[in-house]
Amino acid sequence: MCTYKLNVRFQVFTAHRHIRQKDESNVHRFSQPFSIEKKQLNTGKSRRQPCPAVLDHFDQQYSEELGDLWASARAVLLDPPSWQYGVMLNRFSSVTDITQILQSQGFSSLLPQTDRPPKFPPSSLQCYVHPHPLRFPSQAHRPGQLKQYYLLNAASLLPVLALQVRDGDKVLDLCSAPGGKAVAIMQSATPALLCCNEPDPHRRDWLAKTLESFLPSSLCSRVMVSAQDGRFVGQSEAGFYDKVLVDAPCSNDRSWLHSSDKLRGQQRLEDRARLPELQTQLLRSAISAVRPGGVVVYSTCTLSSLENCAVVEAVLKDFPDAEPSLHPLIGSASTFHHKLGILVVPQPGRTWGPMFLSRIRKKR
Ligand SMILES: C[S@@+](CC[C@H](N)C(=O)[O-])C[C@H]1O[C@@H](n2cnc3c(N)ncnc32)[C@H](O)[C@@H]1O
Numbered sequence: 001m002c003t004y005k006l007n008v009r010f011q012v013f014t015a016h017r018h019i020r021q022k023d024e025s026n027v028h029r030f031s032q033p034f035s036i037e038k039k040q041l042n043t044g045k046s047r048r049q050p051c052p053a054v055l056d057h058f059d060q061q062y063s064e065e066l067g068d069l070w071a072s073a074r075a076v077l078l079d080p081p082s083w084q085y086g087v088m089l090n091r092f093s094s095v096t097d098i099t100q101i102l103q104s105q106g107f108s109s110l111l112p113q114t115d116r117p118p119k120f121p122p123s124s125l126q127c128y129v130h131p132h133p134l135r136f137p138s139q140a141h142r143p144g145q146l147k148q149y150y151l152l153n154a155a156s157l158l159p160v161l162a163l164q165v166r167d168g169d170k171v172l173d174l175c176s177a178p179g180g181k182a183v184a185i186m187q188s189a190t191p192a193l194l195c196c197n198e199p200d201p202h203r204r205d206w207l208a209k210t211l212e213s214f215l216p217s218s219l220c221s222r223v224m225v226s227a228q229d230g231r232f233v234g235q236s237e238a239g240f241y242d243k244v245l246v247d248a249p250c251s252n253d254r255s256w257l258h259s260s261d262k263l264r265g266q267q268r269l270e271d272r273a274r275l276p277e278l279q280t281q282l283l284r285s286a287i288s289a290v291r292p293g294g295v296v297v298y299s300t301c302t303l304s305s306l307e308n309c310a311v312v313e314a315v316l317k318d319f320p321d322a323e324p325s326l327h328p329l330i331g332s333a334s335t336f337h338h339k340l341g342i343l344v345v346p347q348p349g350r351t352w353g354p355m356f357l358s359r360i361r362k363k364r
Helices: 052-066 069-077 096-104 154-163 180-188 201-214 230-236 253-257 262-289 309-318
Strands: 011-013 086-089 127-129 149-152 170-173 193-197 223-226 241-247 290-300 322-324 336-338 341-344 355-362
Touching: 052 069, 052 253, 052 262, 069 253, 086 096, 086 154, 086 180, 127 154, 149 154, 149 180, 154 180, 154 241, 154 290, 154 341, 154 355, 170 180, 180 193, 180 201, 180 241, 201 223, 230 262, 241 262, 253 262, 262 290, 262 309, 309 322, 309 355
Parallel strands: 011 223, 170 193, 170 241, 193 223, 241 290
Antiparallel strands: 086 127, 086 149, 290 355, 322 355, 336 341, 341 355
């Protein structure tokens, strides 16, 4: 395995101190030109065992919350080889060859392409999906070379689409690592500022590496990495941002269900009980950080209503100047529509999600 130091081209901000990291001395460079071959495609057939304690917990909670939908969602969650992945193209690299390979393999565009106003969804954001769970190989990090695509749960694009970032916006990605949604934001528009915040140092390194792999150096002055506890950004940067994304730490149903051992599963169930408090604080902070007329999107990748609608409901009680507002196109992607947000429940044939999102506008 090769090791290298990060070629961090993106400024790292801590609360009020701006620290620029730059060290190109120890960067590993690959001499091989990058290529992708059809034979690299795989169908991701490895079997992962579910954790019984987590499955029991999900059965109890979700059969009550989702009714009949839970049986089909459960079947999908228990069958990782059936999960579909999206391939988000990187508009900053040449993608003609990848597009051709994707199309020849039966992938098609997830988003309707339109250049007519109001340009929604943005035509620069391109994501391909396959009707079957065919998995594209991930690309290795190669310093000095931009990656051509990012693999993701296609439902992860919904919070970014809901944010509706425009050129020139000041945007905060409050919980940013490993950076998939930050990359998607930069595919959809050219904000004046994108601040990617991540307090965990290891995940922040991962985030910096993602940004470095997908964004050209010409965007360095617009994209920053900060290391704050997101719960306090609303105080330190009140009313500064046009758009804030809170892709909150949550009980990630897909991975928690496949916790490696019983102890880890139990630990996660204990963590699960504490998450709504943290999520509520993060969403409060985000609403404070946005200007009047600005937008906050809150998202999670769990089906749990305690981490979804209950959080939004509790926070909106404290902000009479904030209200839910969702674009109808985003609403149409959901399986469950609530007045406070939408929930994408994985279903056979459409094995995306779980993904919850709520779009909140602060009144002028
Ligand atoms: C669901 S992940 C974010 C995924 C990311 N948005 C993406 O698309 O790649 C949640 C992140 O929130 C971070 N986090 C945890 N506590 C936080 C806090 N107090 N403030 C900000 N971020 C926090 C976690 O370390 C984790 O990286």
